[in-house]
Amino acid sequence: MMNKKISIVGVPCDYGQQRRGVDMGPSAIRYAGLQQRLTNLGYEVEDEGNIQVIEGDAAAQKDEKLLNLEEVIKVNTALAEKVFNVVKKDYIPLVLGGDHSIAIGTLAGLSMKYKNQGVIWFDAHADLNTPETTPSGNIHGMPLATSIGLGHQRLTSILHAEPKIKAENIVIIGGRSIDEGERELIKTRGIKIYTMHEIDRLGMTYVMEETLKYFKQLQIDGLHLSLDLDALDPLYTPGVGTPVAGGITYRESHLAMEMIQESGLMTSAEFVEVNPILDERNKTADVAVALIGSLFGETLV
Numbered sequence: 001m002m003n004k005k006i007s008i009v010g011v012p013c014d015y016g017q018q019r020r021g022v023d024m025g026p027s028a029i030r031y032a033g034l035q036q037r038l039t040n041l042g043y044e045v046e047d048e049g050n051i052q053v054i055e056g057d058a059a060a061q062k063d064e065k066l067l068n069l070e071e072v073i074k075v076n077t078a079l080a081e082k083v084f085n086v087v088k089k090d091y092i093p094l095v096l097g098g099d100h101s102i103a104i105g106t107l108a109g110l111s112m113k114y115k116n117q118g119v120i121w122f123d124a125h126a127d128l129n130t131p132e133t134t135p136s137g138n139i140h141g142m143p144l145a146t147s148i149g150l151g152h153q154r155l156t157s158i159l160h161a162e163p164k165i166k167a168e169n170i171v172i173i174g175g176r177s178i179d180e181g182e183r184e185l186i187k188t189r190g191i192k193i194y195t196m197h198e199i200d201r202l203g204m205t206y207v208m209e210e211t212l213k214y215f216k217q218l219q220i221d222g223l224h225l226s227l228d229l230d231a232l233d234p235l236y237t238p239g240v241g242t243p244v245a246g247g248i249t250y251r252e253s254h255l256a257m258e259m260i261q262e263s264g265l266m267t268s269a270e271f272v273e274v275n276p277i278l279d280e281r282n283k284t285a286d287v288a289v290a291l292i293g294s295l296f297g298e299t300l301v
């Protein structure tokens with residue numbers, strides 16, 4: 001029997017990057033009708049409200065390779081604890097960002113329950129930078145590296161010192177802006193990635209079939225979906241801080257959500273990088289809610 005209880009957790013964090021406005025993402029997604037959409041599907045939905053995002057001591061921050069480190073640690077520690085509480089009471093965590101640095105806390109919290117969790121990462125980027133390789137200093141470019149145990153010790157040791165996921169348990173889908181250091185990690189750590197090239201060439205159906213088959217082979221005990229709205233083409237989701245042309249289409253992304261739902265594997269999800277200031281009439285938040293609908297079982301007939 002599939003779990004029919006969802007806990008919504010908002011994370012109004014914009015400290016993982018430098019464009020203001022992404023902290024309003026959780027509100028924009030809620031206003032787009034999230035809770036009603038899920039209730040209509042027969043879920044019991046609890047809105048846990050937002051994680052408090054506290055400003056750090058600006059004077060103490062001088063690491064240009066880890067911008068706003070103190071804030072990012074604080075918010076992710078609080079988020080990790082919240083997510084752990086949600087899974088403990090057997091609700092499905094649905095985390096709303098905020099910038100993608102919040103995946104550090106989500107995955108830390110999940111790792112308390114799931115010891116062999118799979119992660120499906122929809123993104124134009126690989127988010128596999130470390131303080132050594134980052135071109136920007138933005139921590140939203142680092143959550144996957146952090147979660148496999150690479151980077152600043154205070155980020156990798158949130159809740160516990162162990163890596164939160166195994167590199168081979170990651171599948172990245174939609175990549176088209178990968179930095180040099182990230183490329184290196186993908187190769188040396190055997191991280192699975194379907195870039196836009198493979199999606200064009202093989203089609204989303206095949207890519208998702210392979211991905212889900214792979215997770216079954218790994219015998220994962222939980223599957224987390226982390227969806228950065230910049231995975232989609234900016235045509236559909238213009239309200240993101242780091243748009244990259246040539247992305248996943250509206251229907252391809254829905255198909256992917258529908259196939260994840262059909263697999264019955266998914267145990268948690270997060271939707272990040274919605275920035276209402278950069279958006280057009282809440283279009284990006286509307287797409288996020290529509291994708292969440294498909295992910296949780298909406299069908300066309």
Ligand SMILES: NC(=[NH2+])NCCC[C@H](N)C(=O)O
Pocket residue numbers: 099100101125126127129134135136137138140141142177179228230242273
């Ligand atoms: N979650 C995101 N949108 N990440 C964008 C990262 C961009 C670039 N790779 C960086 O490290 O700065």
Ligand SMILES: [Mn+2]
Pocket residue numbers: 123124125228230231242
């Ligand atoms: Mn991205």
Ligand SMILES: [Mn+2]
Pocket residue numbers: 100123125127140228
């Ligand atoms: Mn991302």
